Amino acid sequence: MKIRALLIPLVLSLMAGAAHSETLRLLNWEEYLSPTVETQWENKTGHKIESVFFDNDQKRDEILLNAEHHIIDLAVVDEIVAERFGEDQRLIEITEELVPNLKHVGKFWRQRCSKYAIPYFWGTLGIVYRSDKVPTPPDSWRDIVEPSDKLKGHIGMLDDYTDMLAPAIFMNGHKLNTEDADELKQAFEVLKQQSADVLTYDYIITYVDSSPKSDDLHMAVGYGGDQYILNERAGNDDLWKYVIPKEGTVLWVDCLAIPSNSKNIKQALTFLNYLSDPVVAAQHAEDLYYATPNEAAMNHVSDKYKNDSEIFPPRSILAQSDLYEEMTNSNIEKRLRITNAVKNIHESKQTR
Template identity: 40%
Template sequence: MNHLLFRCCKPLSAWGFCLFSTFVSIHAYSAPTLNILNWDDYLSEEAIAGWESLEGVKVQVIAYDNEDVRDLLLTDLTQNHIDLAIVDSQSATKLAKLGYVINLKETVSLSGIEPEWLQKCGDSGVPYLWGTLGIAYREDKVHQPVNAWADLFSERDDLKGHIGMLGDYYSIMVPALIHLNLSPNTDKEVDLKATFELLKKQSDSVLTYEYAPSFLSNSTKKDDLYAAVVYSGDQFLMNETVGKEVWRYVLPEEQSIVWLDCWVVPTNSEKQSLALSFIEYISQAKVAAKNSEEIGVATVSHAAHGLQSKTMAEDALIYPRMESPDKFLPVEMLSDANIQQRIRIQEAVKVIHESK
């Protein structure tokens, strides 16, 4: 989720080089191309190749790790470079209300997707993958397992200066709110103030607020990251990045949240028919099963789930049991006032951290 949907965009110059490089890479393709805005390594090469062979069209994946940039591209009506995008279910709903994505109801043929996922993505989104928010930690670096949100706020000596937090206005607050026995979706000012105080205190122990897989790829301090708040599935990319199986993903002992990603098609895309074709293809049970297993993230299709290997289908970290309704909390739409307050907290915490 991202605050650019709820306030004026930052100046383009803030991401000028990134956006310029993106557009140059797009225009470098002279053949018909479907441009997909997506997280890095969140779509299997086999799935891409299968659709390319079927349609005779190339796929260009434009990878993002910053939701600000994602939403800047999706809400910029002066360009039509993005044909298809992955966003979280809350952003799918917000983008639809603001008129930035098309209505997909009855335009794509879907079967086998769980009704609850269809409802969460709404009429303008098609469910893709789902997962949980948890902790990844380096088993070769810490003195003992990092099994709880409480560990991230405990001032453990082996974690001090080695913690990674997610930097967006929602995810940065979830571990702290749950640690304080508060709802991740609370709009009470007293709750948000208490969370700010906890995050401010924790900032002494935080190494980065950058998305952990990106930090490991880009930072010279990557070996100093020992534990990080991540999305389920990120641990596979993190292990691949460092070249060894040292990152372990755990669901915290306390509560966590369940997230859902959805496909959306921008209203200003000139290749909407191709985008719809890709959605239908990637949603086919056989394709969805292989794609999900390759990435290591749960499929939304019960038909696809039934086609997966026993190892994948029965992995409790990928498909956690949902018998206890209190263990996993939904991500809810927040009011604009709540979002603005969270943005202020997010930015203040980062300023405090950077000043140290």
């Protein structure tokens, strides 16, 4: 999920002097830990979970890269960061010996999260839209990159050097992780043109939760599962819908890791084992409505969840999906220049 909340960086520093062993601090997206599962853990162990939220990958990485100034015991990371930070000895290695319930998790997802993290949830990138404002469901990335006149000014994008570019890259028929300068330039030209039609580059849940203009957001790039959180907020199960565009998408997996400087490593491992219990994993998945990588948990979920094609897309869609891959520093720098330039162009147009 890469999904999704308001970052509170000052709190992290202030918390440093107030740590106590009864509390695990989890660096996470907002609405990405089931309250029921959290309460059950606290009742079972007497230990609390204190969540610290971030709203994009770059901010999360900044916190983990400056871990000596913060107290984080667990962190939701993507598969690229799990491998990279693990090799840099910023995360501990996790084995079945340390987390016995890891045996219930699918091999593919375990490999994606490397030996330094365990799979948390997986899903896809797509388009989230309000059915009352967008009566005809979008079916192409072009619908959000080149919106109709009615949708101009009502579009949401993501502030991320991969996911902001993804719609334009897929629309142009290119691969997500392309390093081709001409292909990246094409994506930039598309996004530059689109910038006048964008309402926000905030993550959709963050924007809906925090902006007085949230009712103006009608369509946004988001992650499969976001629609359920938005509908819960709205008190309407059918307001927000989610589609995977026909050109293909990204297949992502979020991983749960333990920073090597945590003072509560033993307790954090116990929490990972708890989350990986099939019954707990099933409860967690149904509560949040994201796809669980825990194969044994599928024996404990409802048919409604198991058969939901928005959570578990058809194989034909998965076959079209790209995976996040490690990028060269040069590629990352190019993409960061593009995203920063697009946001600057957008801001300049808003102030006119």
